[in-house]
Amino acid sequence: MERLRDKVRKLLAEGKAGGYIGYKMVEGHPLPHFFTKDRLSEVDEAIVPPGDARYPLDKLLLQVAARYPKETFAIQVRGCDERGLIELYKWGQLDPDQVVLVGVACPQDQADYCECSGPFPSVIDYGEKCRPVPQSQRVTRVEGLAEADALKEWLGHFGRCVKCYGCRDVCPMCFCKECSLEHPDLMSTGMVPPDTIFQLVRAIHMAGRCIDCGLCEEACPADIPLRVLYKKANALVKDLFDYETGSPTAVSPWKVLGEESTLQTKPM
Amino acid sequence: MADSNFEPRILAFLCNWCTYAGADLAGVSRLQYPPHIRVIRVMCSGSVSPHHVLRAFQKGADGVLIGGCHIGDCHYLKGNYMTIKRMRFLQDLMKFVGMEEGRLHLDWISAAEGPKFAQTVRDFTAKIQKMGPSPLKQAARAA
Structure with a gap:
């Protein structure tokens, strides 16, 4: 922890970062906190949250960066947060030159719980690299179901939705100002559960964007296994377009039209 | 589904420059095809969002054809x-959630391919007829 604090202290003191988005204990709860040079002593209390306490720090950075567009900020990132930042760079929401990473590697039990394929960032200031989980068992199970059974299961999940928009609101990748899920011509209004396609539309938007942080699933009051859906959407993008979400170099298939199209239509 | 009275509802998104003209050619050539298809003309098939397709299924379409x-x-x-x-991508995702990917069909039909358009509609209608009503519709009725 001291190594992380020293790095943050140095960044702030030397003016390399105008602020640091991390965590602090507030009355026994680990909460996101914005550390600045003016209150440098607070950095002594900067922590890596214990257990699986996590917040969408990327999303907070988006707001702060929009307010202070010229400033550089440091941010605590896990593997998923860094993938999120890379995607946000690609979609023109943040400037990579104005973000400094303070990396945290996840412990093995967290990686196993998330079935995370990249549980550590490129810079590590706290924790040790652990073993990634290449294949999600939860996805594999649903893939093995017959179509009718899969539909029954998903309809059961979707039917519990209370349309709180929690999944969208917590999502660090949901940066649109207008949301098609709120468009009255595209999504029925005034009823719960919402249209069956509600989660599917979100899954489409998450394909090639979902960084698999899992906050949506944790925020969901109806325990809808959203993560399974988005993990599969990402796996499909990988299969079809060979695009790894969060890859620093690859170009998103939804951004380029390409020089040629090699995909074939499916036969009837 | 053995329901012989089942009349499928099929929504077709046709691009203005090729497939819609192909449909037009099928019309002026007096080619016969089943009347279950409702056509929406779009300027480009690339302007059809997966959201539109899902919305069609939500609203009771048994099949969606994109030309x-x-x-x-x-x-x-x-x-x-x-x-x-x-x-x-959408077809594969539909398969994953059990929505029967075959209900969504994409085909390339040029302005000169009137007969191909008629044949595609005939084949697709027959296929949907055989598959029966959309499972989403059945679920909505049961709820």
Whole structure:
């Protein structure tokens, strides 16, 4: 922890970062906190949250960066947060030159719980690299179901939705100002559960964007296994377009039209 | 589904430059095809969002047909590159949640392919007839 604090202290003191988005204990709860040079002593209390306490720090950075567009900020990132930042760079929401990473590697039990394929960032200031989980068992199970059974299961999940928009609101990748899920011509209004396609539309938007942080699933009051859906959407993008979400170099298939199209239509 | 009274509802998104003209050719050539298809003309098949397709299923479509120009013939040069990416992805996602991917069909039909258009509609209607009503519709009725 001291190594992380020293790095943050140095960044702030030397003016390399105008602020640091991390965590602090507030009355026994680990909460996101914005550390600045003016209150440098607070950095002594900067922590890596214990257990699986996590917040969408990327999303907070988006707001702060929009307010202070010229400033550089440091941010605590896990593997998923860094993938999120890379995607946000690609979609023109943040400037990579104005973000400094303070990396945290996840412990093995967290990686196993998330079935995370990249549980550590490129810079590590706290924790040790652990073993990634290449294949999600939860996805594999649903893939093995017959179509009718899969539909029954998903309809059961979707039917519990209370349309709180929690999944969208917590999502660090949901940066649109207008949301098609709120468009009255595209999504029925005034009823719960919402249209069956509600989660599917979100899954489409998450394909090639979902960084698999899992906050949506944790925020969901109806325990809808959203993560399974988005993990599969990402796996499909990988299969079809060979695009790894969060890859620093690859170009998103939804951004380029390409020089040629090699995909074939499916036969009837 | 053995329901012989089942009349499928099929929504077709046809691109203005190729498939819609192909449908027009089928019409003026007096080619017969089943009347279950409702056509929405779009300027490019690349402007059809997966959201529109899902919305169609939500609203009770039993099948969705997308028609665009052949690859390389797009009026906007590369619009249909996007169409195939989106629709191939959507078909696979539909399969994953058990929505029967075969209910969504994408075909390239040029303005000169009137007979191909008629044949595609005939084949697709027959297929949907055989598959029966959309499972989403059945679920909505049961709820």
